[in-house]
Amino acid sequence: MSVPRSRLRASDLTGLAFHGVRAHPMRAVLSGLGIAIGIAAMIAVIGISTSSQALVQQKLAEIGTNMLTITAGKDYLGHETKLSPDALARIRHLDGVEEASWTSDVDTHVYRNPYVAAGATGGLVVRAAEERLPDAVGATLAQGSWFTIATRGLDTVVLGSTTAEKLGITEVGMQVWLGERLFTVVGILDPVLLAPELNTSAIVSPERATAVLGFDGIPTTIYERSEDADVLRIRDRLPQTVNPASPGDVKVSRPSDALAAKNTVDQVFTGLLVGVGSIALLVGGIGVANTMVITVLERRQEIGLRRSLGATRPHIRAQFLAEAILLAFLGGLAGALIGVAATAVVAVANGWPLAVPLLIPVGGLIATIAVGAIAGVLPAVRASHTPPTAALSA
Amino acid sequence: MTTVLELHDVTRSYGSPPTQALRGVDLRVDEGEFVAIVGPSGSGKSTLLNLIGTLDRATSGEVLITGERVDDLSDARLSALRAHTIGFVFQQFHLSEGQSTVDNVGSGLLYTGMSRGLRRERAREALISVGLGHRLDHKPKQLSGGERQRVAIARAIVRRPALLLADEPTGSLDSASGETVVQLLRELNGNGTTIVLITHDRDLAERLPRRVAIRDGLIVSDSGDPAIAGQTKSGVAA
Numbered sequence: 337m338s339v340p341r342s343r344l345r346a347s348d349l350t351g352l353a354f355h356g357v358r359a360h361p362m363r364a365v366l367s368g369l370g371i372a373i374g375i376a377a378m379i380a381v382i383g384i385s386t387s388s389q390a391l392v393q394q395k396l397a398e399i400g401t402n403m404l405t406i407t408a409g410k411d412y413l414g415h416e417t418k419l420s421p422d423a424l425a426r427i428r429h430l431d432g433v434e435e436a437s438w439t440s441d442v443d444t445h446v447y448r449n450p451y452v453a454a455g456a457t458g459g460l461v462v463r464a465a466e467e468r469l470p471d472a473v474g475a476t477l478a479q480g481s482w483f484t485i486a487t488r489g490l491d492t493v494v495l496g497s498t499t500a501e502k503l504g505i506t507e508v509g510m511q512v513w514l515g516e517r518l519f520t521v522v523g524i525l526d527p528v529l530l531a532p533e534l535n536t537s538a539i540v541s542p543e544r545a546t547a548v549l550g551f552d553g554i555p556t557t558i559y560e561r562s563e564d565a566d567v568l569r570i571r572d573r574l575p576q577t578v579n580p581a582s583p584g585d586v587k588v589s590r591p592s593d594a595l596a597a598k599n600t601v602d603q604v605f606t607g608l609l610v611g612v613g614s615i616a617l618l619v620g621g622i623g624v625a626n627t628m629v630i631t632v633l634e635r636r637q638e639i640g641l642r643r644s645l646g647a648t649r650p651h652i653r654a655q656f657l658a659e660a661i662l663l664a665f666l667g668g669l670a671g672a673l674i675g676v677a678a679t680a681v682v683a684v685a686n687g688w689p690l691a692v693p694l695l696i697p698v699g700g701l702i703a704t705i706a707v708g709a710i711a712g713v714l715p716a717v718r719a720s721h722t723p724p725t726a727a728l729s730a
Numbered sequence: 731m732t733t734v735l736e737l738h739d740v741t742r743s744y745g746s747p748p749t750q751a752l753r754g755v756d757l758r759v760d761e762g763e764f765v766a767i768v769g770p771s772g773s774g775k776s777t778l779l780n781l782i783g784t785l786d787r788a789t790s791g792e793v794l795i796t797g798e799r800v801d802d803l804s805d806a807r808l809s810a811l812r813a814h815t816i817g818f819v820f821q822q823f824h825l826s827e828g829q830s831t832v833d834n835v836g837s838g839l840l841y842t843g844m845s846r847g848l849r850r851e852r853a854r855e856a857l858i859s860v861g862l863g864h865r866l867d868h869k870p871k872q873l874s875g876g877e878r879q880r881v882a883i884a885r886a887i888v889r890r891p892a893l894l895l896a897d898e899p900t901g902s903l904d905s906a907s908g909e910t911v912v913q914l915l916r917e918l919n920g921n922g923t924t925i926v927l928i929t930h931d932r933d934l935a936e937r938l939p940r941r942v943a944i945r946d947g948l949i950v951s952d953s954g955d956p957a958i959a960g961q962t963k964s965g966v967a968a
Contacts, residue, residue, distance in 0.1 A: 342809045343843025351846075359828060641824045644785060645885075646813020646841035648806045724785040 342646045344654070353658035356631070357666070367627035368667030370620025371707065375668045375700045378613030379675025380682075383692040385606040387683040390691035395529060399474045401592035402567050403530050406558040406574055409587040417585045419555045423578045424466065427558060430577055432566035437472035438555035439463045439534070442545050444515040446493075446538040448503045452513070458502045462514060463537045463556075464545035465494075472559040473531040480508035480523035487522050488541040491548070494523040496535040514538060515549045530591045531559060620667060621707035628660045628715035635719075636726040643724035653720040660712025661705055668704025672697040733797065734893050734924045735759040735782060740791035741947075742777050751777040753947040754791070759926060761892075764919040765954065767928045768935035769944035776897070778944065779928045783816055783895050784808045796892050813841045817886030821898040823878045825870040831857060831881050832866045838885040856884040860914055876907030880914060887918060894918070896927040900934060912937070 357364045406427070408417045419438075427436045442462040445454070469475065470482050482494060493514060495505055500521075503512055511518045519540070528534045545551035558578070562570050571590070575583035632639075639652055647655075676692055683690045737757040743750050751774045759765050769775045780786035781793055784800050793800050796815060800808060812818075817838070825834050835853035836846070844852075857866055860880040870878055879899060886894055896915065900908030912934065919925050927938065935941045940954030 339807070339810045339814050340842070341806065342813045342841045344841055345843060345845070348840055348846065355826075355828060637822075637824060638826075640785075641820075642841075643809065644783065644812055644816075644818045645838060646809050646811075648809040648841075650806075651809075651841060725780050 342648050342651065344647070344651045349654055349658050352655045353662040356655070356659040357662055360631075363627055363631075364663055364666070367623045368620075368663055368670065370623040371617060371664050371667030371704055372620070372671035372674060374613050374615075374617030374620045375671025375704060376674035376678065377616055378610050379672055379692065379696055379700055380678040381606060381609040381613060382696050383675060383679030383690075384682050386691045386693060387679060387688040388686070391686075391688045394689060396592055399529055399592075400561070400564070401590070402561055402564045403473065403591060404560045404562075404567065404571055404574065405531070405589050405591055406560065406578055407556065407587045407589075408579075409585045411582065411585050417579075417582070419558065419578060419586075421554055423555060424558055426577050427560055427574065430570060430573060432562045432570055433560055434563065435468065435472045435561040436558060437466045437469040438558045439465045439469060439537070439539070440542070440545075440551065440554060440556045442515075442540065442549050442551050444549050446499070446503070446519075447513040450513045459536060460499050460502060461533070461537050462549070463534075463539050464542045464549075464551050465539045466542065466555075469539075469559070470525075472561055473528055473534065475528045475531070475534060476526045478524045478526045480521070482523055483541045488543050489547075491517055491519045491544065492522045492541070493519040494525060494539040495521055496525050496537045496539070497527045498535040499538050500524045512538065514540070517548060532591075533557075617703065617707060621664065621711040624660055624664050624667075624708060625711035625714060627663065628656060628712055629718070631659070632656060632715045632719040632722070636722050639719055639722040640724050640726035643722075649720040652722070653716045656716035656719045657709065657712040660715065661708035664704045664708025664711065665701065668701045671704075672700055675700075732761040733758060734761050734763075734795070735926070736792070736794040736797075737781070738792040738794075740781060740788045740793060742774075742781060742786070743789045748789075751947055752781070752788075755944075755947075755949055757942065757949065757952075759893075759924065761924050762919070762922055763940060763954070764916070764925045764938055765927070765940045765942060766935040766938040767926060767942045767944060768930065768932060770930055773944045774947040775928050775930075775944050777947075779895060779897050779926075782893075782926060783818060784811055809841070814889060815892045817889065817891035817894045819879070819882050819886050819894065819896040819899045821901040823870070823882045823902070825878055825881060825885075827870055830867045830869060831862065831873070831884075834870065834881055835884045835888050838888040842889060852888050853884070856888040857881070859887075860884045874907065875903045876910050879903060879907070879911050883911070883914060883918075887923065892924060894923050894925045896925060898929055898931075899927065900929070900931070908934075 408419045411417050424436055424438050427433055440463060442464050444462050445457045446460050446462055467483060478497065483492065493512060505512065505521055505524065508521050508523060510521050512521060525534065540549065542551065542553065546553060571588055574588045575586040578586045642652060676697065679692055680690050737755050740752055740755045741750060742752040755778065767775050767778060781788050784795065788801060795811060800811065826837065832850050832853045835856050836849035839849045839852060854866060857863060860883055862877060862880055862884065865873060865877060873881065900911055903911060915925055915927065929935055942949055943951040
């Protein structure tokens with residue numbers, strides 16, 4: 337006579353796994369904890385880094401990535417070249433250019449008062465700036481105003497944010513010592529993200545710079561803005577436009593690229609921390625394996641009973657494997673929640689937008705299932721080799 | 731009458747050098763019988779139970795369950811045989827503490843692939859048939875020893891096995907509880923269940939229809955087998 341095969345439904349297997357985990361809640365919590373910490377660390381690290389990047393992305397979106405900076409490079413002999421005085425006019429004629437302006441270094445320094453030693457420049461630079469500069473670089477004024485028709489011809493200065501701080505200028509109307517003259521501060525800029533060199537500048541009008549500071553009227557840097565779609569095309573055409581005779585001497589850069597690059601540097605660090613999290617996950621997996629080995633030893637009688645009820649070796653193996661996977665998965669689930677919560681706390685504290693890519697928690701959970709499966713193999717195989725007579729030897 | 735169990739010259743040795751726990755056992759149990767295998771500890775009766783229950787394999791000889799030779803069956807086939815043909819009752823009950831009596835009894839059908847709903851339905855019927863219809867949702871801890879053993883019996887009979895194997899079923903019970911369990915087994919036998927009961931309790935064995943005495947790995951008497959009935963008196967007297 338033929339007897340039907342032993343069968344175990346998938347739903348019953350799941351039930352057995354939950355039953356096994358529930359039987360020792362404390363043990364389940366402790367052995368799942370290692371995995372929880374690993375997953376939480378990984379998600380928090382990635383989440384926090386992503387959230388901080390999201391802030392930069394958000395800022396970049398606000399200020400735009402459509403600005404190009406043009407500077408004079410060096411010629412083939414290594415000598416500094418100069419931009420031509422009419423470069424700005426030519427750039428403005430380029431199709432698609434929406435805004436353009438320039439600054440130029442002026443060969444003098446700025447001090448808080450005449451008594452400061454000449455060498456103590458504080459790294460601050462005096463620059464002459466064309467009148468449309470704030471629009472071109474997206475600069476805003478923290479105090480006062482940009483040059484007007486009235487102030488342009490007078491000894492007035494607009495300070496970058498760092499300059500104002502270093503000179504101890506807290507409000508407009510105060511005076512600084514610039515090029516052997518007293519200049520009155522008429523405006524203080526907010527920090528400029530895309531043109532950080534302006535933060536350490538003291539800006540004067542070209543008219544006044546020419547009149548009293550010996551400025552030659554030749555631009556050092558040109559800032560140009562266009563539609564996003566036109567940026568690459570314009571970038572290619574700028575060198576010829578600026579210096580048709582020797583386009584190779586012109587340097588064109590996109591400052592937003594540098595900001596994005598800074599973030600990629602952070603990613604290396606993130607990768608390192610994720611590596612540490614992976615090790616925690618691995619150690620957690622070993623914890624699960626350890627717990628499962630003990631469980632198998634303790635439950636010899638149950639295994640024997642199940643064998644007497646008709647369980648095959650694969651049934652026993654599947655039961656303990658499922659239990660290990662469930663244990664790891666529950667740990668991973670807790671870890672994912674902790675990780676997201678930690679990211680949320682840090683993001684809120686820093687005023688960042690909360691950004692955890694869905695892939696990370698989902699990937700983490702898949703990883704825990706894999707870890708649980710690997711951790712469970714050995715104990716499950718041992719369980720399946722427990723002799724059925726074990727149930728009888730009380 | 732169908733033969734449920736046949737053993738032909740079965741031996742079982744353990745270890746190296748081998749010590750023989752069974753030294754050539756012949757036994758035949760027909761459908762509807764209630765057989766007590768009785769012997770002192772160390773006589774080989776537990777080894778015999780393991781072989782009958784297909785939990786262990788004989789070193790030599792033949793074991794047939796419902797006419798099928800089991801010595802050469804694969805582990806999976808033996809498991810299937812246990813799932814469908816043999817019911818076990820243990821001295822220590824082996825109930826799952828976290829589960830209700832219905833689920834404990836239902837676990838007797840777990841490896842038949844039956845749905846949970848159907849298992850519970852059959853388990854309810856089995857519990858009613860062992861007189862525990864009022865204890866369906868109790869946990870084992872809430873039951874007396876006798877009741878627990880009746881739950882274990884219900885788990886063994888829920889799949890309507892051809893053979894019910896009971897290993898010292900009254901061994902952990904006081905005499906009153908043990909009596910209810912024996913009565914239950916007699917009832918089940920009265921309804922047609924074939925039972926092999928293993929015990930060291932001679933008083934218990936004396937009250938059962940057929941007694942097989944085992945000592946030092948050999949059957950020394952069998953009250954129900956005419957072939958060796960002549961030796962019975964001398965065997966019991968010794």
